[in-house]
Amino acid sequence: MTQMITLTEPPKNSSLFIKAALGAVPVPLVSARNSTVPDRAVRLDGFKVDPDHLAAYCRATGLRFNDSLPLTYPFILSFPLAMQLVVARDFPFVAVGAVHAQNEIERTREISVSEPLDFKTHIENLREHPKGLLVDAVTEVKVGRELVWRQVTTFLHQQRTSLSDGPKPEPKPDEVPPPPLRTMRVDQKTISRYAAASGDHNPIHTSALGAKAFGFPKAIAHGMWSAANILGNIEGRIPEHTTYSVKFGKPILLPSTVNVYADQVGGGWDLALRNPKKGYPHLTATLR
Numbered sequence: 001m002t003q004m005i006t007l008t009e010p011p012k013n014s015s016l017f018i019k020a021a022l023g024a025v026p027v028p029l030v031s032a033r034n035s036t037v038p039d040r041a042v043r044l045d046g047f048k049v050d051p052d053h054l055a056a057y058c059r060a061t062g063l064r065f066n067d068s069l070p071l072t073y074p075f076i077l078s079f080p081l082a083m084q085l086v087v088a089r090d091f092p093f094v095a096v097g098a099v100h101a102q103n104e105i106e107r108t109r110e111i112s113v114s115e116p117l118d119f120k121t122h123i124e125n126l127r128e129h130p131k132g133l134l135v136d137a138v139t140e141v142k143v144g145r146e147l148v149w150r151q152v153t154t155f156l157h158q159q160r161t162s163l164s165d166g167p168k169p170e171p172k173p174d175e176v177p178p179p180p181l182r183t184m185r186v187d188q189k190t191i192s193r194y195a196a197a198s199g200d201h202n203p204i205h206t207s208a209l210g211a212k213a214f215g216f217p218k219a220i221a222h223g224m225w226s227a228a229n230i231l232g233n234i235e236g237r238i239p240e241h242t243t244y245s246v247k248f249g250k251p252i253l254l255p256s257t258v259n260v261y262a263d264q265v266g267g268g269w270d271l272a273l274r275n276p277k278k279g280y281p282h283l284t285a286t287l288r
Contacts, residue, residue: 002122003040010044011080013199019087020095034090037135041122042081049077049113053197060190060197061228064235068110071244072228074117074141074149075105076198081121082137082153092126093133093157097204097214099251100223101134101156105244107149111141118142128161130168158215177279180259181233184273186221187255194225220251226283230271233262234287242268243288249281258282 049069057073058065086095111117121139128134134156141149195201203210204220211219227246231238252258252273261272268288274281 001039003038005040005042005084007042007044007081007084010047010077011084013080013083013201016080016083016087020083033092035092037092037123037126038085038088038090040085040088041120042084043118043120044081045116045118047077047117047119049117051113054113056197060194061225062232063228064232067113069113070228071105071107071231071238071242072224074111074139075103075151075153075224076200077117078119078121078137078139078141078151079198079200081119081139082123085121085123085137086155092135093159096202098155098157098202099204100248101154102248103154103224103227103244103246104152105149106151107240107242107244108146109148109240111143111148115143118144128163129156130161130163130166132156132158132161172280174278174280177259177274177276178261180274180276181262182260183257183276184229184260185255185257186252188219191219191221191225191254194222198222198224200224216251216253218253220253221256223248223283226252226273227285230260230262230273230283230285231287233260233271234269237269238287239268244285245287246283246285247281248283250275252282 054073055065057076063070083095119139119141121137123135123137125136126133134154137153137155139151140147191205195206200222204214204216205222206219208219257276259274259276263270268286271285271287272281273283
């Protein structure tokens with residue numbers, strides 16, 4: 001039977017980060033981590049959006065601030081709920097250093113800033129990957145009984161698994177990327193602003209030393225900053241009922257310049273951020 005954790009307010013990101021950091025430290029006489037995801041869920045009912053917080057998010061991502069929530073904004077509202085589950089001592093892996101692999105959002109209609117929101121988040125589908133372990137954080141947002149927003153966020157914890165020694169695909173050759181819609185400069189100041197607005201202070205995003213501790217040569221941009229920022233290129237042309245599917249490729253090292261692509265196709269858009277010299281993707285996405 002699912003253990004339901006009912007909250008009256010979102011968890012504080014500062015306390016979650018402390019728990020995440022402490023969770024990375026082995027503790028004698030404490031039972032080992034589970035090999036399965038605990039059957040738990042977190043719910044938060046009647047949440048009201050703070051317009052000042054929304055404005056800070058819009059400034060950090062370059063999105064328009066108005067009476068409707070940006071498509072990606074509920075992600076950062078639900079992020080502490082997912083973290084509440086991941087920082088538990090019996091979760092299969094530690095939270096610090098986990099990276100965002102892919103994301104899918106389905107919105108059934110636009111959501112007004114004034115509407116009270118009911119959140120429910122659980123984690124499922126633990127599985128192996130050649131680079132580590134993957135899990136899906138599933139969040140549903142309702143207004144009353146109406147489901148208005150649903151998200152599946154896939155996190156990767158890098159470690160050795162039974163798949164790690166399997167045959168590796170041939171590396172794709174570098175290719176000259178096509179002319180972009182525009183180019184964009186991404187620096188630490190931009191990403192620190194997003195970290196403050198989103199509450200995601202994972203050291204891989206905010207500290208060069210922290211990033212190196214987890215195998216990155218420099219601090220990297222948040223995946224969901226990229227996923228939000230690129231939507232600014234098509235604002236006003238996103239349908240109310242839409243599915244936004246994002247895959248994250250090689251991380252954006254800070255600072256970097258990236259190519260931005262937004263191509264209209266039948267039924268929606270194909271979006272991408274690519275390295276301007278070698279053409280490999282930092283992000284590919286479809287909006288339908």
